[in-house]
Amino acid sequence: MRKAKIYFELTRPRNNLIAALAVLVGALVSYPVESVLKLTLACFSAGLISAGGYVINDYFDLDTDRVNKPQRPLPRGELSRKSALNFSLLLSGAGVALSVFIKSSSLAVASVSVFLLFLYSSKLKRELFVGNVVVSLICAFAFLYGGLVGSNFILSFIPAGFAFLFHLGREILKDAEDLKGDLLINAQTIPIVLGKRMAFMLVTFIFSILIALTLIPYLFNIFSFFYLFFVIFFVDAILIYAVLSMWKDPSQRNLGRLSGILKLGMLLGILAIFLGRL
Numbered sequence: 001m002r003k004a005k006i007y008f009e010l011t012r013p014r015n016n017l018i019a020a021l022a023v024l025v026g027a028l029v030s031y032p033v034e035s036v037l038k039l040t041l042a043c044f045s046a047g048l049i050s051a052g053g054y055v056i057n058d059y060f061d062l063d064t065d066r067v068n069k070p071q072r073p074l075p076r077g078e079l080s081r082k083s084a085l086n087f088s089l090l091l092s093g094a095g096v097a098l099s100v101f102i103k104s105s106s107l108a109v110a111s112v113s114v115f116l117l118f119l120y121s122s123k124l125k126r127e128l129f130v131g132n133v134v135v136s137l138i139c140a141f142a143f144l145y146g147g148l149v150g151s152n153f154i155l156s157f158i159p160a161g162f163a164f165l166f167h168l169g170r171e172i173l174k175d176a177e178d179l180k181g182d183l184l185i186n187a188q189t190i191p192i193v194l195g196k197r198m199a200f201m202l203v204t205f206i207f208s209i210l211i212a213l214t215l216i217p218y219l220f221n222i223f224s225f226f227y228l229f230f231v232i233f234f235v236d237a238i239l240i241y242a243v244l245s246m247w248k249d250p251s252q253r254n255l256g257r258l259s260g261i262l263k264l265g266m267l268l269g270i271l272a273i274f275l276g277r278l
Contacts, residue, residue, distance in 0.1 A: 006073050007087060010058060011051035018266055019050035019142050025159055025270050026143035028277050030150025038102050038149045045098035045110060046142050052092030053117035053138070059084045060121045068181035092117075102149065109145050113138055126187035132175070136167040158217055159273050162210065166269065169206040169239075170262045172199050173246060177255035200246055207239045217276065227276025235272055238265040 020043040027033050027042070058065065058074050059081055066075045073079045092114045099110035116138050125131040140160040147156025175182065175189040176199050182189050191199040214231045217223040242258045242265075 006078050010055050010073050010079065010084065010087065011091070012054045013051075015054060015263075016047040016050040018263075018270070019139075020044070020047040021267070021270050022046070022139075022142035022159070022163065023146035025273050026146025026156040027150045028146075028274060029143070029155045029159055030147040030152045031277065032151050033149050034151070035149070039146070041098050041102050042106065042145055042149055045095045045102070045106075046145055048091050048095030048098070049110060049113055049117070050095075050142075052088045052090075052095060052114065053121070055084055055088035055091060056118055057121040057125075059088060060125075064178065064181035064185055064187075066181075067184060068178045106145065106148050109141055109148065113141050113145075126182070126185065126189070128188040128193050129190060132168055132171040132190070135171055136164045139167040140164040155222070158222065159270075162214065162269060162273075163266075165206055165210040165213070166262075166266060169203045169210070170259060172203050172206070173242070173255060173262070174259050175199065176246075176250070177252055177259060180252065196250055200250070203246065204243050207243055211236045211239055223273065223276030224278070226278065227272050230268065230272035230275060234268045235265055238262065238268070 023043045023046045024039070027039050033039050058072060062074050062081060065072050069075065074081065074084060096107070096110045096114055099106040116134055120131055120134050120138070124134050140163045143156050143160040143163055144153075147153045147160075150156065172190055176191040176196050179189075179191050179196070182192060190202065214236060215228070218225070218228040218231075238261060242262055245258055246255060
């Protein structure tokens with residue numbers, strides 16, 4: 001029972017739920033869906049692939065996590081790296097296997113996502129800006145994955161675009177939070193190469209563009225007033241707060257807190273889009 005709990009913790013279940021919800025919203029935006037069964041399979045598939053990605057990330061990040069996140073299962077020594085690797089392969093394989101029963105394009109997206117997650121964790125995460133872009137693309141894929149089971153796939157690019165910018169800004173902010181551990185392995189992140197100030201300027205720029213773009217779906221009558229209300233008073237408000245707070249207090253503790261608040265912003269953004277299509 002204890003071992004199962006550790007494996008479960010390793011997958012970061014809340015993040016996987018967000019991935020599944022992103023697929024659901026991508027399908028809702030592209031409504032009507034081809035079948036409820038295909039949508040259900042897509043949600044489970046995305047959740048498994050997401051879980052596999054987080055496990056493989058912990059596998060490669062063990063050295064930095066000993067400094068940045070010592071509370072994680074691998075740094076605590078409660079699970080071996082080999083066990084984590086095998087678990088990641090099992091989860092990712094199961095996610096890709098489920099995609100076979102959706103459609104050929106779903107299999108392609110699932111396979112590419114797994115490949116990029118491995119490449120990101122093993123190499124690209126430590127490359128200047130490239131890693132941030134790749135992981136943000138993978139997060140955006142979840143909405144497109146859901147859109148594939150809908151009849152208006154092109155509309156799923158709207159939440160996918162929002163997700164890309166949201167995650168891009170958050171990933172750069174997380175790099176600033178993890179600065180101390182990343183220095184130990186000579187990672188080429190934006191805060192290390194260009195400095196924290198430049199990283200914060202990029203986050204501010206990206207979130208400013210995102211806030212402006214969130215208004216467009218309502219102005220073009222794609223999403224309803226419920227979307228506009230939620231996105232302005234909850235999602236955009238969180239983005240503005242995060243920007244102001246990181247400039248005021250750039251400490252590792254505060255940046256970690258803001259990363260958690262932004263995760264809540266993701267959920268609220270998904271809710272805003274969901275309400276906007278009702």
